[in-house]
Amino acid sequence: MATDKKTRMTQQRRVILEEIRRYNNHPAADEIYERVRKRLPRISLGTVYRNLEVLCELGEIQCLVLSGAMKRYDGVAKKHYHIRCVGCGRVDDAPIAPLNELEDDLYGTTVFEIIGHNLEFTGLCPECSRQRAQHKAAG
């Protein structure tokens, strides 16, 4: 049952982690792949995916499953919320503290055993906001 496998810090794994933390712009797998490829040209996309999973299990990064998009990865493993641009998909950290009391409101009112919660804000980043304003003005 328990995974007794010893994980090795391979060059690929190390570079992937470094690139995720470099800007911490919540990149998706393909962006991580492209960035890592500049340093390790022979790396494969499969290796990137496998390492992302391992790094999540190790608690080094966290995997974000936000609405309407592919998985994204966060170099900061600590729980926090995000805001996603509906125009371009850009993801920022949401400057708001975790609301653990939200779960308390559910005790006794649901048959579920509560584990946690995810909160995601949606919005428009400055670039997309400006673009839409121009578009509206032009139309």
Next chain:
Amino acid sequence: MATDKKTRMTQQRRVILEEIRRYNNHPAADEIYERVRKRLPRISLGTVYRNLEVLCELGEIQCLVLSGAMKRYDGVAKKHYHIRCVGCGRVDDAPIAPLNELEDDLYGTTVFEIIGHNLEFTGLCPECSRQRAQHKAAG
């Protein structure tokens, strides 16, 4: 820009909507397809997907993109939260009122123009909770 298309209430579209609302258990596309197929054996999966999108645009249903799962559909278009079982994927409504004030906390602290938010609880449904308890006791 505006979609002037007139939507027709075809038999397929009507049956799909009826089946979504029949139990309102937040079914995914494949479950809707299987249910509708019992009444319209010649319907195709593509038609189901196309109609789900149209019904969302019409505001008849809402599309739920919850973490780690395929899209699900809710026959109640009104905004509300959900709780998802991490064991089996079952989705229930969360008995908690919408927290619109959450968005107020972000004004002035983010460069994003805020549009909305999604809140999803995770947990274990009674069946999966029982199963894990048994498993733990046995192991």
Next chain:
DNA sequence: GTCTCTGCAAAGCATTTGCAACTGC
């Protein structure tokens, strides 16, 4: 030396799309 990890390529899976025939309105 062993056991994990890698690169490659193929497969998997949910969803989308092109197209000719069909059907609400």
Next chain:
DNA sequence: GCAGTTGCAAATGCTTTGCAGAGAC
């Protein structure tokens, strides 16, 4: 009758996986 819609099938896009060789410890 016309434009929206359907069924079919192929394509798409992200992610996973099988396998033989390579490399970390």
